[in-house]
Amino acid sequence: MSAEAPRVLMAGESALTVEFGETIDPTLNARVGALDAALAAADLAGVVEAVPTYRSLTVHYDPEVISFAGLSRRLLALAAHPGEAPAARRWRVPACYDPPFDEDTAEVAQALGLTRGQVAALHAGARYRVYMYGFAPGYLFLGGLPAALDISRRPTPRPPVPPGALLIAGGQALIASVSMPTGWRMIGRTPSVLFDPAREPMAQARIGDEIVFEPVDAARFAELSARRAGLSPAGG
Template sequence: MWKNPLNETACQMSPLGDSAIVLTFGNGIEYSIHKKIKLFMEMLEEEPFAGFVECVPAFTNLTVFYEPLVIYNTHKQSDEAISPYHVVRSILEEKLLDLMEDKKLSHRTVTIPVCYGGEYGPDLEYVARYHDLTTDEVIHIHSTGEYLIYMIGFAPGFPFLGGLSEDIATPRRSSPRMTIPAGAVGIAGKQTGVYPISTPGGWQLIGQTPAKLFLPNVNPPSLLQAGDMVKFQPISEQEYKEMKGG
């Protein structure tokens, strides 16, 4: 366990294969952990070390990928063997000393239009019954929330959003669907998310967006990024069709 002597930052570092290192900052889905991950990720991307490839954030950790050969050639000083992992670990430990936890974290806000209920949200009525609410109340609660993207994963461009109200938090379906359409908006426990591509899944589907979240020919290919804030805007079926181009 690495600890910063100047503040309370601590993280567990471990190798992932021969070209990556995982920095774990905690063990819960918490904003304070997300903030450390995001700030350190920004630091590495703004001032990359020789051999740095990319960072991939998750709920509690940050995976740093690097080129072992570049690290080896950059840091070898004799014929003695060196460990690229230990070199990168030392570099990251030095950079962690400069992590400013009191720095304000900026968030881009993305508004996603959603057509709720009906064929677009087949589980909306179930979610309403589960909480003894009307479907309009579920829509109101879901669409007035503001959600932080903790990570992108599961499927290309799939955002895991935190901040769902306990009033509509609903367990996953007991039997997952074999096919869920791209754009489906769902709830699973205390999280909400949007399926960017057609895929199997067990989330409770309450609506669908005409927005495309996964754009394979664009860099980056994901419309949403970890650290973004998401708001949902209710739209009518007619508006959905117009935006969809149908």
């Protein structure tokens, strides 16, 4: 069966959204990535920026250069024959699940009927798809969280988490890029700097890439943190 045709939604006077569906699904996300790549390759006059999400692509444009109708037609044509999205890469991310980085692990373990060690092992043992950046610059949203770690968000936001915090909630995993309050639950932290405005590219992982976590102890975390290193490619 052929994929459902996307729909175009107006998002103000200078943006539109191409929506592929309503679920968190790798196939939908791949279609988003393919359109994002096709749009970049087309280099359309008037397009300012494209923002991929779980299941849609928002395109900001200059209405004095290209109209909503004209851009919609071009995007739907690209979506019909987008070509392939960039090949996925796999990144290895060191992750420390020891104190003081496991602030919410005990609560998560109790709520889910697990031990603290099981929470860390389940999180580290999965492979995650990079679905989108959102909420704050560089905040990395991941799919692939084991069902056993499916837990709701906190009823009230917790105090600010540090950059690199490993967060879970609502069947999703997230890596924080900046310090801020959140309703997500912190079960670890990575020393890797995943987002740096002074670096090119600012964010290394692309939509569709794969993340694997590598557990490290507190001493190794401190050593890696001092280097302020980015992501490292993972093996096969």
